[in-house]
Amino acid sequence: MRSSQLLSFIAINVGVTYSLAYPRDSQHRQNRAAYFQDNGSAGNSIVALQISSSDGTLSNPVRTSTGGEGLAGLLAISQDSVVVDDHYLFTVNAGDDTFSLFTISGDDPEHPKLAGKPLPTLGQTPVSVAYSPELQTACVLNSGSTAGISCFSISPTAPHPREVSAPLPKSSSTPPPRPLVIGADITFNPSSTALFATIANGTQAGTIYAYPIKNGHISTTPVISSFPTLSFTFSLNFLDDSDTHLLVTNPHLNSSGAAFVSVSYPSLEITLAKTITIPGQTASCWAAYAPQFDTVYVMDAARPKITALNPETGDVKGQVSFPAAAAGGLDSRVDRDWLYMLTSDSNDPKINVFEIVGGTELLKQVQSLDIFQQVGKIPDLMGMAIWPN
Structure with a gap:
């Protein structure tokens, strides 16, 4: 494989901060919405759906332009392409290399409002976004031939870029090839003292980049940890509000499927704590954590099966199959007592809703929403976020 060159942009300098006062009465707590993007190359859109407060089902989809362009075919290469936190929604536009910020009204969460214009991400093929309310900063992971991280100071009216350089491997082309050498996920730790990004590499050791944060500033020098047995480090999932305990998915064919890794502070060195073998795994990419049920769910992009894990021991609690034509x-995402999941068949996409029932049954499917029937044919479903999160 061609050796990777180190190129990137990371933007961070937390400047003026802003605060928003929103009512927190029972009516606003009852209004809930789910979001994904259609990844349309002729014009990307956020699709919002109303969530029933009683049974968790979805209805009344509404499309809102992101102001940018998607890139069809990216549906299976990243986690966190749509993120909701506070009254903000963040998303990436991989087709024109931009980042969009929306504000969400508690009275009408199905109609998020674009805040300013989409901003260039200072790289190519942005795939994932993370937000820190403490820092009022959002960071985007670029994964094309100009790879790296760009960050934005967030206000209710518009995002504002901050620039500073830092290394990340680049892809050999834009859009990235498959098998992938690509950034897959980016996230802040719960305390917002570090920023983490995964590099998914199907032929070499998987890699996690960790950037220290001191006095509100993110370092330009990452701590790099490699894992020879995790050849495809994909999604990053902090568990139990812990800065040290992460689940990392490993969807490479014939791999174990997932692992616990542990972060040491202040060094930010990351070590493999436990390899988790997911029975029959083929492409275990996405994970969703339900702390109230003491369970983390791992989705397999190549088969209709969800694996439930103990978030402390990694033991497999069980597997749930779902009827679908999708692969x-x-x-x-988990919201209250329900799990919301996109399916991977671009010709017949669904959003499956499962009630989390626990015990040996684990999940009970309560809805399979036909997106094409609801909003017409769209290029790709990508990302999943819930408000309030």
Whole structure:
């Protein structure tokens, strides 16, 4: 494989901060919405759906332009392409290399409002986004031939870029090839003292980049940890509000499927704590954590099966199959007692809704929403976020 060159942009300098006052009465707590993007190359859109407060089902989809362009075919290469936090929604536009910020009204969460214009991400093929309310900063992971991280100071009116350089491997082309050498996920730790990004590499050791944060500033020098047995480090999932305990998915064919890794502070060195073998795994990419049920769910993009894990021991609690023409499950989120999951068949996409029932049954499917029937044919379903999160 061609050796990777180190190129990137990372933007961070937390400047003026802003605060928003939003009512927190029972009516606003009842209004809930789920979001994904259609990844349309002729014009990307966020699709919002109303969530029933009683049974968790989805209805009344509404499309809102992101102001940018998607890139069809990216549906299976990243986690966190759509993120909701506070009253903000963040998303990436991989087709024109931009980042969009929306504000969400508690009275009408199905109609997010674009805040300013989409901003260039200072790289190519942005695939994932992370937000820190403490820092009021959002960071985007670029994965094309100009790879790296760009960050934005967030306000209710518009994002503002900050620039500073830092290394990340680049892809050999834009859009990235498959098998992938690509950034897959980016996230802040719960305390916002470090920023983490995964590099998914199907032929070499998987890699996690960790950037220290001191006095509100993100370092330009990452701590790089490699894992020879995790050849395809994909999604990053902090568990139990812990800065040290992460689940990393490893969807490479014939791999174990997932692992626990542990972060040491202040060094930010990351070590493999436990390899988790997911029975029959083919492409275990996405994970969704349900702390109230003491369970983390791992979706397999290549088969219609969800694996439930103990978030402390990694033991497999069980596996749940779902009837679908789709190959498997993609982006997923937990909201209260329900799990929301996109399916991976671009010709017949669904959003499957499962009630989390626990015990040996684990999940009970309560809805399979036909997206094409609801909003017409769209290029790709990508990302999944819930408000309030």
